[in-house]
Amino acid sequence: MRVYSKFVPFAVCVALAACSAPPAERAPGPQAAAKDTAGIGPLDVTSPQRLRVMSAAQYTNTLANIFGPDLKFDTRFPPLVRTGGLLGNGGAIAGVSDSQLEQYQRTAALVAAEVTNPTHRTFLIPCKPVDEKAADAACAGKFLPAIGRLLYRHPLAPEQSQALVKEAGEAATRFKDFYAGLGYALEGMLISPEMLLVAETSEPDPKRPDHQRLDAYSLVTRLSLFLWNSGPDSILLDAAANGEIQTAKGRAKIVNMMLASPRLENGVRAFFDDMFGFDDFATLAKDAETYPSFTGATAADAREQTLRTLVDHLITGNGDYRDLFTTRKTFVSTALAPIYGVPAGRGWVPYEFPEGSPRTGILTHISFLAVHSHPGRSSPTLRGKALRELLLCQVVPRPPANVDFSAVENPKSPIKTQRERVNLHLANPVCAGCHKITDPMGLALENFDGSGAFRTTERGAQIDASGNLDGKSFTDVVGLGKALHDHPSLPTCLVERAYSYGSGGSANDQAKPMLAYLNQQFAAAGYRLPVLLRAIAMSNAFSDVKKPETRTASVSTPSQK
Amino acid sequence: MTATFRITALALGLGMLPAVAQADGITNRTIGYVLTNKAWAVYQTPSGKDECPNGMNDGPREQFKVLFPEDGTKRTMAETQFVREGENWFPAENEPIAPNGKPLPYLEPQGKTGIGLNLDGKIGPNDFTSPTGETGIDNQLYRAIGCVAGFRGPDGAYTFFQNDYMQRQIFNRVLIEITDVDDLTNDPDVTVTTYRGFSGLLNSANGKDFIPGGTQKIDERWGKRYIHSFKGRIVNGTLTTDPADTKIPYADTFDTNVDLTLKAARFNLKLTPNTAEGLIGTYLDVKEWHHHLAVNWTTHHASYGQQSIPSIIRAMRRLADAYPDPVTNKMTAISAALDVKFVQAYILHEAKKSPVAAAEAATAPAGR
Numbered sequence: 001m002r003v004y005s006k007f008v009p010f011a012v013c014v015a016l017a018a019c020s021a022p023p024a025e026r027a028p029g030p031q032a033a034a035k036d037t038a039g040i041g042p043l044d045v046t047s048p049q050r051l052r053v054m055s056a057a058q059y060t061n062t063l064a065n066i067f068g069p070d071l072k073f074d075t076r077f078p079p080l081v082r083t084g085g086l087l088g089n090g091g092a093i094a095g096v097s098d099s100q101l102e103q104y105q106r107t108a109a110l111v112a113a114e115v116t117n118p119t120h121r122t123f124l125i126p127c128k129p130v131d132e133k134a135a136d137a138a139c140a141g142k143f144l145p146a147i148g149r150l151l152y153r154h155p156l157a158p159e160q161s162q163a164l165v166k167e168a169g170e171a172a173t174r175f176k177d178f179y180a181g182l183g184y185a186l187e188g189m190l191i192s193p194e195m196l197l198v199a200e201t202s203e204p205d206p207k208r209p210d211h212q213r214l215d216a217y218s219l220v221t222r223l224s225l226f227l228w229n230s231g232p233d234s235i236l237l238d239a240a241a242n243g244e245i246q247t248a249k250g251r252a253k254i255v256n257m258m259l260a261s262p263r264l265e266n267g268v269r270a271f272f273d274d275m276f277g278f279d280d281f282a283t284l285a286k287d288a289e290t291y292p293s294f295t296g297a298t299a300a301d302a303r304e305q306t307l308r309t310l311v312d313h314l315i316t317g318n319g320d321y322r323d324l325f326t327t328r329k330t331f332v333s334t335a336l337a338p339i340y341g342v343p344a345g346r347g348w349v350p351y352e353f354p355e356g357s358p359r360t361g362i363l364t365h366i367s368f369l370a371v372h373s374h375p376g377r378s379s380p381t382l383r384g385k386a387l388r389e390l391l392l393c394q395v396v397p398r399p400p401a402n403v404d405f406s407a408v409e410n411p412k413s414p415i416k417t418q419r420e421r422v423n424l425h426l427a428n429p430v431c432a433g434c435h436k437i438t439d440p441m442g443l444a445l446e447n448f449d450g451s452g453a454f455r456t457t458e459r460g461a462q463i464d465a466s467g468n469l470d471g472k473s474f475t476d477v478v479g480l481g482k483a484l485h486d487h488p489s490l491p492t493c494l495v496e497r498a499y500s501y502g503s504g505g506s507a508n509d510q511a512k513p514m515l516a517y518l519n520q521q522f523a524a525a526g527y528r529l530p531v532l533l534r535a536i537a538m539s540n541a542f543s544d545v546k547k548p549e550t551r552t553a554s555v556s557t558p559s560q561k
Numbered sequence: 562m563t564a565t566f567r568i569t570a571l572a573l574g575l576g577m578l579p580a581v582a583q584a585d586g587i588t589n590r591t592i593g594y595v596l597t598n599k600a601w602a603v604y605q606t607p608s609g610k611d612e613c614p615n616g617m618n619d620g621p622r623e624q625f626k627v628l629f630p631e632d633g634t635k636r637t638m639a640e641t642q643f644v645r646e647g648e649n650w651f652p653a654e655n656e657p658i659a660p661n662g663k664p665l666p667y668l669e670p671q672g673k674t675g676i677g678l679n680l681d682g683k684i685g686p687n688d689f690t691s692p693t694g695e696t697g698i699d700n701q702l703y704r705a706i707g708c709v710a711g712f713r714g715p716d717g718a719y720t721f722f723q724n725d726y727m728q729r730q731i732f733n734r735v736l737i738e739i740t741d742v743d744d745l746t747n748d749p750d751v752t753v754t755t756y757r758g759f760s761g762l763l764n765s766a767n768g769k770d771f772i773p774g775g776t777q778k779i780d781e782r783w784g785k786r787y788i789h790s791f792k793g794r795i796v797n798g799t800l801t802t803d804p805a806d807t808k809i810p811y812a813d814t815f816d817t818n819v820d821l822t823l824k825a826a827r828f829n830l831k832l833t834p835n836t837a838e839g840l841i842g843t844y845l846d847v848k849e850w851h852h853h854l855a856v857n858w859t860t861h862h863a864s865y866g867q868q869s870i871p872s873i874i875r876a877m878r879r880l881a882d883a884y885p886d887p888v889t890n891k892m893t894a895i896s897a898a899l900d901v902k903f904v905q906a907y908i909l910h911e912a913k914k915s916p917v918a919a920a921e922a923a924t925a926p927a928g929r
Contacts, residue, residue, distance in 0.1 A: 292765035292772050338763060338774030343907030345776075 040248075041539035045514040047503035049214070049545040052091040052198040054231075055080065057270055059196070061230035063111055065263070066150045067124055073110040076103055079279060084506030085393060085497060087274050091198075091504070101191070108190035112183040121179060129178040135169035136178050144168060144185055152194040153231050154217040155241065164189070198225065200504075202545045212547045216240035219543050223255065226502040226542075227533060228263040229270035255537045259530055268315055268529070269307045275497045277390055278303050280371045287376040291451035294370065297335035302366035302452070305331055308348065309362060314529040321494055321527040322485045325361035328353040339366055339453045358447055358454060361481040363387070366452035373450035380422050381435060384442030391484065393493035397434055416461040419443055441469045444480035491527050495519050502536045514541040585745050586773075586834030586905055592742060593908035594837045596735035597728065597762060597771040600720045602676040602700060602840060602898035603707050604692070612670040613708040619665070620710075620867030621645065621860055627659050645871075649855050652871035654878075667872050670707035675700050677898035678829055678842030680804070680883075687882070702845065702897035705876035711866015718866030719858070726813055728771070733810045734758035736777055737828070737837070738908050739793075739800065745832050746798050753791040753800070753828060755807050756908070757784035763906070773835040773905035781911050784810075786820070795832060799839070802828045813857035821853065822846055824884065824894055830903070837903040844883045844894040847874070 054062070056077035063071065078100050080090030115124050125143050129136035145161040156164070164185050172181025189195060200218040205211040214222060217232075220240045224232040236245070236254060244250030258264065273279075281303050286294040308331045313319040319327075332351040337344035340359070342351065353359040362368060372382040388394040415421050422439045425431040444467035449455050456463060465476045472483040484490060495518045500507045507515060518535055525531035536542055586592050604612055619627070629641050648657075656664040675689025677700030689698035706712040711719035727733040736756040742748050756779045763775030780787075786808055793802035804825040811821035823843040830839035851874045863870060881892035 286766065288766035292767065292770065293763075293774060295764075295766045334776065337776060337907075338772070341774065343776045343909055345909075 041517045041535065041541060042513040043208075043540055045511060045539075045541040046212070046544040046546045047511070047541050048505055049200045049202050049212075049218075050198075050504045051200070052504055053080070053096065054196055054198060055088070055091060055229075055270075057266075058225060058229055058231070059107070061228070061263075061266055062151070065228075065230050065233060066147065067111075067115055067120070071111065071114045071120070073107055073114060075107050077107075078103070079282075082277075082279075084500055085275070085389070086501055086506075087279060088271075088501050089505050096196075104191045104196060105187075108187045111190055112187035115186060116179040116183040125179075125182070132178050133176050134178060135172040135181060137165050137169055139178070140165045140168040140172075140182055140185070143182065144189075147186065148189055149237060150231065150234065151189050152192070153198075153221045153237070155237070198504075200545070205544070212545050213246075214543050214545055216243065216245050219251075220245055220254070222502070222504065222542070223258060223537055225504075227255075227258045227267045227537060228261070229267045230263065251538060251543075255534055258537075259534060264315060265311050268311055271498065271501050272307060272310050273303075274501065275390065275494075276306070276367075277371070277386070278306075278367070281367075284371055285375055286370065286451055290376045291449070291453075293338045293453065294451040295335065298339065298366065298451075299370070301333040301335040302370060304348075305333065305336055306362050306365045306367040309365070312350075318528055318530065321522075321529055322490055325363060325484045325490070326481045327362075328355070328357060328360055330359075330362075330365065336366060339451055341454065358477050360478050361484075363445065363481060363484070364448065364452075364477060369445060369448045369452035370450065376450060378418055378446060378448065378450045380418050380442030380446060381425075381438050382442070383445050384438030384440070387441055387484070388438065391493060392487065392489040393496055394437075394489070396437055399434065400430060403431065416459040417463060418446055418458065419464055440467045441480055441483075443467045444474060444477050447477060491522055492519050494529075495522055495532060498532055499536055499541075502533075502542060511541065514539065587742055587745065588907075590742055591738060591740045591908075592745070592834075593736060593738045593777065593906050594903035595758060595762065595775065595777050595906040596737075596901060596903050598724055598902040599727065599735075600714055600723070600900045601702060601706060601712055602900045603703055603713055604670070604674050604676050604689075605713055609713070612672055612674070613668060614671055615668050616708075617710045617867055618668050618708050618869065618872065620869055621864045623867065624665055624869050624872070627661075627665060628657060630660060632660070646860075648871040649860070652851075652874045652878075654875070656872065656875065665872065667876060668708040669704050669876070675703050676840070676900065677703070677896070678827060678840055680825065680827070680842050680844065680896050699842070699882070699896035700898050701880040701882050701895045702877070704880050705873060705895070709866065709868050709873065711863070711868040718862060719868060722813060722862065728762055730812060731759045731761060732757070732780075732818055733812050734760065734762075734777065734780075735787075735809050736779065736906070736908055737903065739832075742795070745795065745834065748795040751793050751795060751800070753793050753802050755787055755789050755791075755809065756780070757787040757810050758906075758908070759784070763904075771904050774907075775904075776907045776909060778909045779911065791826075791828065793828065798832055800828055800830045800832050800837070811853065813853070814859060814862060819853055819857065822849055830901070835905050837901075837905075839901065841899040841901055843897055843899070845897050846884070846894050847877045847881050848893065850877065850895075 056075045059077065060075045063073075078097075080087045083089040114120060125139070126146075127139040127142050129139045141161065144164040145156050148156045148161065148164060167188065168181040168185035170181070171184035172178045175181060175184075193199075198221060200222065201215050202212045202218065203215045205213040213219075217237070217240045220232040220236040223245075224230055224236055232240070235257070239245040239250060239254050245254055281299055284299050288294075309327075309329070310324065312331070313324055313327060313329070314321065329350070329352045331348050332340060332342060332344065333348050334344040358364065368386070369378070369383070372386040373379045374382070385396045388396050413421075415424075422435060422443070425435040425439070444465050446458070446463050447454060447456065447465045449458075467474060467480060469480060469483040469487065472479075472486075474480050474483055492515070496507055496515055499511065499515060499518060518532065518539075521535040522528075522532045606612060609617075625641070625645060628645075629636055656667060658664050673690050674692060675698050676691060677689065677698040679688070679695070679697035680699040682697070684697040685699075687701065687704075688696065689700060689703070690696050691698050709717075711717045714720050727735075734757060736758045738754045738756065740752045740754065742751045758777035759780045760775070760777045762771045763773075764770070765772045787810065789805055789807035791802035791805050791807075793800055804827045807823050807826050808820045809823065810818065812818050822845075823841065824846065826841055826843040828839070828841055830837040851870075854868075854870050854873070858868070858870070877895050881895045883892060883896060884894035885891065886893050
């Protein structure tokens with residue numbers, strides 16, 4: 001592992017930090033220039049000021065936006081801890097271990113090599129050195145500060161730029177290769193804490209001196225991670241530099257531009273991938289003998305199918321969020337078609353299941369049905385639990401440690417259907433409490449096996465797919481979809497998740513007025529996602545932060561020990 | 562163009578997919594299947610002793626050793642290898658005489674049991690009786706190849722490679738589509754159409770099997786010669802058709818691309834929503850089959866399966882039982898049967914480019 005004098009492995013223990021003072025080298029942002037209050041919604045709600053680790057997708061998207069999508073590198077960052085229903089919230093409580101740092105280093109080395117290789121250097125590096133075998137401060141000085149601004153999400157102070165150019169020059173001299181030197185400096189930037197950690201900084205709100213707000217660069221970064229799942233681009237950084245983002249008009253202009261950008265799809269995909277727990281696909285496996293049609297390609301495409309459906313319905317079609325649970329419109333690929341029992345088209349093809357089909361809503365997608373099943377059989381309990389936790393933001397208690405599963409896991413059991421199997425739980429008072437919460441709606445999905453394929457019988461017995469959800473009874477999955485569609489917690493759960501995702505941490509009690517405001521906005525707009533995203537992005541709570549408390553530094557480096 | 566075809570064509574033209582299949586796999590009175598396994602029907606007992614009591618036939622290497630023993634005699638390449646190579650293409654009428662003064666032996670299966678269909682509707686002296694007791698089975702190809710190791714299952718070299726190349730190469734894809742079908746168990750009037758597909762087969766997750774539910778596009782540009790229709794019926798789940806001529810792609814090694822003509826072919830397939838298994842009874846043109854064997858099959862492959870091409874072709878000529886030459890009155894074709902396995906597949910018809918056809922499709926009534 002290459003170690004840089006300037007970029008010493010930064011932290012082995014990163015915790016929530018309050019960075020109220022901008023770094024000394026940070027270029028001064030707009031201070032009290034704005035005369036209006038930028039945000040909307042409740043005035044006294046704030047969100048915590050956070051220090052977050054960038055996710056692998058945010059890192060990748062940022063680099064793709066800076067250097068282009070054709071860069072070939074493998075980003076394998078460790079998973080974050082799901083907190084408050086979202087992995088994104090886990091970024092604020094993540095630690096960075098030595099092995100993680102090694103993975104960051106590996107990715108950084110790959111990216112730096114790609115950017116400076118002969119294929120890419122001609123268009124990614126804006127100048128040519130006088131001599132390719134020697135240092136060239138002028139050329140390095142054109143490239144490194146410009147890239148540093150995008151990687152660090154703020155302009156570099158002059159002394160920081162000079163240090164980078166010097167670093168590149170020394171390396172070029174050592175390697176007798178200008179581009180190797182440039183790559184050396186770039187690699188260091190890519191594993192710098194300033195790149196990998198999103199440390200929000202704040203300032204007093206000039207309009208309301210007793211309030212603290214994110215400074216301009218932290219605000220555009222928060223907006224960009226929320227709506228694009230990527231670091232801010234040059235337009236956003238310009239809006240931070242000239243103070244536009246801190247005005248109501250300027251912020252509205254920027255938010256509208258971001259909502260209209262194709263990059264919004266990345267943001268929406270990342271949010272729902274997180275909210276729906278699609279990280280479970282990483283460990284999804286099915287028994288090949290039981291489900292011969294379910295392959296690795298099926299799993300990958302199942303995730304993609306639901307994300308495509310979400311984007312098409314919520315963004316392209318600007319549809320009602322609740323209709324996702326009743327719509328028969330989706331997309332089908334070659335790998336999914338055998339399980340859905342339909343012909344495959346060329347690549348991804350839009351498909352609408354016929355009227356009367358049980359395939360209504362994303363609950364009947366393979367993504368939900370297969371992920372929330374066992375490797376060799378369906379699971380009404382897992383499906384019901386997922387429905388409550390992921391879609392309604394409810395908490396289902398974990399089973400006690402001493403549960404006796406022998407009755408339900410006996411392979412020679414005469415029990416034929418999952419309904420009979422889960423009914424055994426109801427006979428045991430210890431189990432019944434939770435199973436009454438999860439099973440009645442999970443059983444409505446029993447017409448789909450553990451791979452997501454439709455069935456009418458199980459081990460020769462006719463399947464009864466009736467159930468109920470919080471007092472609403474139904475006879476099949478179509479009824480479940482309608483009951484979920486009309487459930488009051490369905491939209492409020494999305495609001496809560498979106499708000500905490502955007503603000504980078506779980507919504508606490510203090511956020512209740514904000515959530516109430518967002519719920520009202522969302523309902524008034526017919527549950528259109530872009531309206532909700534805009535309301536969050538424009539809200540005071542999104543940009544106002546809690547006044548920092550005086551704390552000791554929580555970021556430590558080995559040299560400080 | 563039927564309503565079904567028009568609906569499918571329009572749907573694909575619009576980038577959408579046609580309707581979901583019924584529980585029995587029939588969609589719009591249509592069900593398609595793709596061929597996954599084929600082998601020339603050979604009756605086999607576990608030991609092989611019943612049908613081949615004298616063992617298996619010699620192949621190229623064994624025959625070479627008999628004809629040209631290492632006895633100190635000096636022989637040129639032209640007198641040995643070239644002669645044998647030439648025999649592959651131009652087999653003499655009789656087996657060559659070995660140094661021991663005897664012609665090379667060629668072993669035919671013994672007994673009256675054979676697999677196939679009664680192609681001529683008669684019960685002749687050379688006909689077989691099936692293991693289930695059906696009489697009048699016409700399968701003289703079995704008599705020619707039944708005691709050749711390469712043709713026997715499940716792992717005879719010829720059988721193995723035939724399937725391997727068919728499964729791997731999409732230009733070898735054989736489809737059948739049953740239309741006008743209302744019931745897979747009993748339907749008095751259905752139409753069976755053969756096509757060449759050009760999509761891969763659908764593998765099971767464990768990679769061991771080919772499974773139903775895949776999609777096959779039809780090669781309507783280069784595959785027109787493979788499109789033939791048969792009238793048929795389904796009785797107690799078994800599809801039988803009237804005879805008709807057809808062709809199937811029949812490439813073996815090295816991606817060669819050749820056709821096999823099936824004369825007066827007829828299907829006899831047990832149908833389920835997922836599979837169609839059984840026999841295709843037919844007459845094979847001996848000259849064409851010889852050409853396939855000589856062109857497609859290398860000597861080293863033939864050696865794996867102990868397949869002496871000249872001996873096999875001599876036997877086929879001798880046993881040919883149909884299509885007499887109008888001049889010589891010699892039979893030119895031999896009765897045979899292909900043991901086949903199909904799995905269900907959705908067969909996609911290309912959208913027609915004609916705006917008139919598209920307009921027709923838009924107004925055509927949907928199937929059931």
